[in-house]
Amino acid sequence: MVRDQDRTVLTMSNDYSGTPDQFAMVVPVPTVLEKGQIHVGDKTIVDHLDAYSAPRLVEYFDPDPCAIEAMKDEAKSLRSMAPMAQGTTAGETRSLGVRIEASYTVGEYDILILSARESGGLETWLVRNGYTVPPGARRVLGSYLRQGMKFFVAKVNLRQQKRLGFSYLRPLQMAYESPKFMLPIRLGMVNADGPQELFVFAITRTGRVETTNYRTVKLPEGMDIPEYVKGDFPRFYRAMFARQVEEQNREAVFLEYAWNMSWCDPCASDPLSADELRKLGVFWLGGPQGQSTFISRLHVRYDARHFPEDLVFQETSDQTNFQARYVLRHAWTGSRECPGLAEYRKSLRERRAREAENLADLTGWDLRSIRRRMQIDDRDPDDGGDDSWWKGIWGSIR
Amino acid sequence: MRAASPSPGPPLDPRYYQIAVLAGLLMYGLAKLHFDITPWRAALILTTALGTQWAATRLSNLPAFDPKSALISGLSLCLLLRTNDPRLAVLTAVVTIASKFVVRWNGKHVFNPTNFGLVFMMLATGRVWVSPGQWGTFAFFAFLMACLGGLVVNRAARSDVTYAFLLSFAAVQFGRSFWVLQPWTVPVHRLESGSLLLFTFFMISDPKTTPNSRAGRILFAALVAALAGFIQFGLYRTNGILWSLAILSMGVPLIDRLLPGPKYEWNRVRPEPSPQGAVHEPNPDRSRDALPRPLLGTPGL
Numbered sequence: 118m119v120r121d122q123d124r125t126v127l128t129m130s131n132d133y134s135g136t137p138d139q140f141a142m143v144v145p146v147p148t149v150l151e152k153g154q155i156h157v158g159d160k161t162i163v164d165h166l167d168a169y170s171a172p173r174l175v176e177y178f179d180p181d182p183c184a185i186e187a188m189k190d191e192a193k194s195l196r197s198m199a200p201m202a203q204g205t206t207a208g209e210t211r212s213l214g215v216r217i218e219a220s221y222t223v224g225e226y227d228i229l230i231l232s233a234r235e236s237g238g239l240e241t242w243l244v245r246n247g248y249t250v251p252p253g254a255r256r257v258l259g260s261y262l263r264q265g266m267k268f269f270v271a272k273v274n275l276r277q278q279k280r281l282g283f284s285y286l287r288p289l290q291m292a293y294e295s296p297k298f299m300l301p302i303r304l305g306m307v308n309a310d311g312p313q314e315l316f317v318f319a320i321t322r323t324g325r326v327e328t329t330n331y332r333t334v335k336l337p338e339g340m341d342i343p344e345y346v347k348g349d350f351p352r353f354y355r356a357m358f359a360r361q362v363e364e365q366n367r368e369a370v371f372l373e374y375a376w377n378m379s380w381c382d383p384c385a386s387d388p389l390s391a392d393e394l395r396k397l398g399v400f401w402l403g404g405p406q407g408q409s410t411f412i413s414r415l416h417v418r419y420d421a422r423h424f425p426e427d428l429v430f431q432e433t434s435d436q437t438n439f440q441a442r443y444v445l446r447h448a449w450t451g452s453r454e455c456p457g458l459a460e461y462r463k464s465l466r467e468r469r470a471r472e473a474e475n476l477a478d479l480t481g482w483d484l485r486s487i488r489r490r491m492q493i494d495d496r497d498p499d500d501g502g503d504d505s506w507w508k509g510i511w512g513s514i515r
Numbered sequence: 516m517r518a519a520s521p522s523p524g525p526p527l528d529p530r531y532y533q534i535a536v537l538a539g540l541l542m543y544g545l546a547k548l549h550f551d552i553t554p555w556r557a558a559l560i561l562t563t564a565l566g567t568q569w570a571a572t573r574l575s576n577l578p579a580f581d582p583k584s585a586l587i588s589g590l591s592l593c594l595l596l597r598t599n600d601p602r603l604a605v606l607t608a609v610v611t612i613a614s615k616f617v618v619r620w621n622g623k624h625v626f627n628p629t630n631f632g633l634v635f636m637m638l639a640t641g642r643v644w645v646s647p648g649q650w651g652t653f654a655f656f657a658f659l660m661a662c663l664g665g666l667v668v669n670r671a672a673r674s675d676v677t678y679a680f681l682l683s684f685a686a687v688q689f690g691r692s693f694w695v696l697q698p699w700t701v702p703v704h705r706l707e708s709g710s711l712l713l714f715t716f717f718m719i720s721d722p723k724t725t726p727n728s729r730a731g732r733i734l735f736a737a738l739v740a741a742l743a744g745f746i747q748f749g750l751y752r753t754n755g756i757l758w759s760l761a762i763l764s765m766g767v768p769l770i771d772r773l774l775p776g777p778k779y780e781w782n783r784v785r786p787e788p789s790p791q792g793a794v795h796e797p798n799p800d801r802s803r804d805a806l807p808r809p810l811l812g813t814p815g816l
Contacts, residue, residue, distance in 0.1 A: 236696075256698075260696040260697050263694065263695040296750060296751040297751045298751070299751075327648060328648050329647050329648045329753050330648055330704070330705065332650070332651040333649075334549070365651070425698065425700035425703075431644070433597070434599065434641060434644060435644070436599055
């Protein structure tokens with residue numbers, strides 16, 4: 118989502134996995150869109166944006182404790198993984214409207230812009246045209262109609278898709294001018310059987326984007342976590358995110374990344390080029406308004422009970438950089454003996470105990486199994502363990 | 516809740532309650548909700564607000580420096596004002612306090628100081644913002660705010676404006692949702708906002724800037740709610756309540772002219788109920804004034 122003043126360029130990327138002929142997307146939009154306002158985007162740019170802003174692991178290697186001069190920890194390598202697939206908007210709801218304001222074929226998509234006077238007529242029309250309307254959709258459709266919204270309906274044109282040679286659904290883009298800075302999520306919840314995931318990548322000229330009708334919470338970040346997480350970062354991330362969602366009573370939107378895109382340190386992947394940004398819709402690049410682009414990556418897990426209304430956003434002038442990063446420190450494994458080694462080993466034990474606690478705090482995983490996996494001795498007080506004589510009596514019975 | 520005690524003597528200034536509640540909210544926001552403000556920034560805002568109050572008191576030749584009002588404004592700014600630049604935080608605090616001394620009409624300041632400081636700086640710089648979503652909707656929190664806020668308002672004896680606003684705003688929200696066929700959970704969610712409660716119990720309730728008569732205050736509250744609704748649903752802008760209050764505060768002198776009433780003063784004795792059969796009342800003619808005359812005028816507040 119690219120936004121400056123009242124101008125919005127929305128890029129929608131779906132993780133739809135069914136057959137293309139079953140795919141239809143219905144999105145409430147604030148205005149009737151002309152053909153030139155709709156475009157089929159490049160999925161690789163969206164993937165690049167995702168990789169660039171994804172929560173990440175940062176690895177550090179402990180220096181040789183025997184080195185004469187104390188060295189500062191140095192980042193040796195860096196790795197990132199995209200935690201999850203792209204979210205969806207109101208994609209799965211298959212419905213059409215009564216009055217066709219416009220009809221275009223753009224790329225492999227057949228697009229209709231619909232409006233209707235009332236939802237009852239919409240529903241009748243849909244049923245006559247062979248569409249199934251999930252129960253409850255009528256009310257939501259009616260609500261958007263009353264708010265003066267139009268409906269953007271996209272279906273895959275199989276012949277065009279074959280001709281163009283794409284085997285996946287490319288993202289759809291639309292550009293419009295409206296003071297409404299929101300994402301309609303209610304339609305997508307009608308036929309959902311559980312919480313849905315949505316990632317919002319908002320690019321503005323001035324600063325961070327936040328929701329005004331839900332709390333925007335920064336994910337906890339910067340903690341040291343055990344080395345073994347490296348092998349399974351996505352699982353760690355999912356558990357951590359799930360726990361944060363619960364801790365915020367499932368009512369919050371999470372900030373995963375906020376950054377001025379002209380630089381990053383460390384970068385999970387290369388920043389987006391000016392050309393990529395322009396293709397995403399950053400329309401002010403190269404113009405008198407300057408080169409400034411600030412990205413906010415928001416992640417929301419929503420359901421109808423905890424998110425009764427659409428997401429409404431505001432653009433702030435907050436330029437503070439933020440990234441959800443987790444630190445992984447590799448212990449020094451050299452074999453040289455020296456007086457500094459004992460001190461190092463002691464601090465290492467304390468650090469590993471702390472890492473285990475951090476991981477348990479972040480994910481809700483059982484501390485004992487974490488410590489077991491890290492091969493920390495539970496009875497060693499230096500390891501953060503409890504050496505009380507009675508600890509072993511019942512501890513194992515539980 | 517009964518606030519007035521039957522014993523004679525002036526009751527505690529309601530602003531002490533306000534300061535305690537706002538300070539508590541700030542602690543809660545810093546510790547639990549991780550507001551985008553550091554303790555240092557909060558200290559900077561409070562110091563600037565108090566410093567400006569002191570300087571303005573000296574410049575205006577007021578009899579005494581009273582930190583209470585400045586502290587309330589400063590704490591409100593800590594809860595609401597967000598900016599990257601500490602200089603803008605300082606400037607907002609100065610503008611907020613100075614507005615009480617500069618923007619005056621008929622012996623009253625026109626704007627609620629915090630409201631003016633925020634709106635002025637948002638308009639003038641574009642580099643400060645207010646995060647209405649920062650509170651979330653924790654039911655417990657809303658409840659606590661309402662109780663504490665209610666206490667404050669009762670002590671300040673102008674609870675009518677708060678209740679009138681709350682009712683009008685709820686009517687706007689429910690009416691809008693009814694019109695656009697939204698389920699009732701939508702207006703309820705909007706009313707569960709911590710920002711709304713803060714505004715209702717601590718900002719619009721400011722007795723120094725609301726109309727003097729009860730009818731005027733109720734009218735004022737209804738207008739603020741209606742304009743806030745228009746800004747939210749007609750113009751689709753954030754912080755409708757803040758903009759609405761700032762705009763309509765300029766109409767308070769007009770409301771006071773159309774619906775006159777006695778001016779509010781903080782340090783006054785509450786009206787004591789006359790005991791049955793009392794005969795030696797020095798001035799039995801109280802029909803003209805619903806409220807007693809002030810004991811101590813504090814024109815700088």
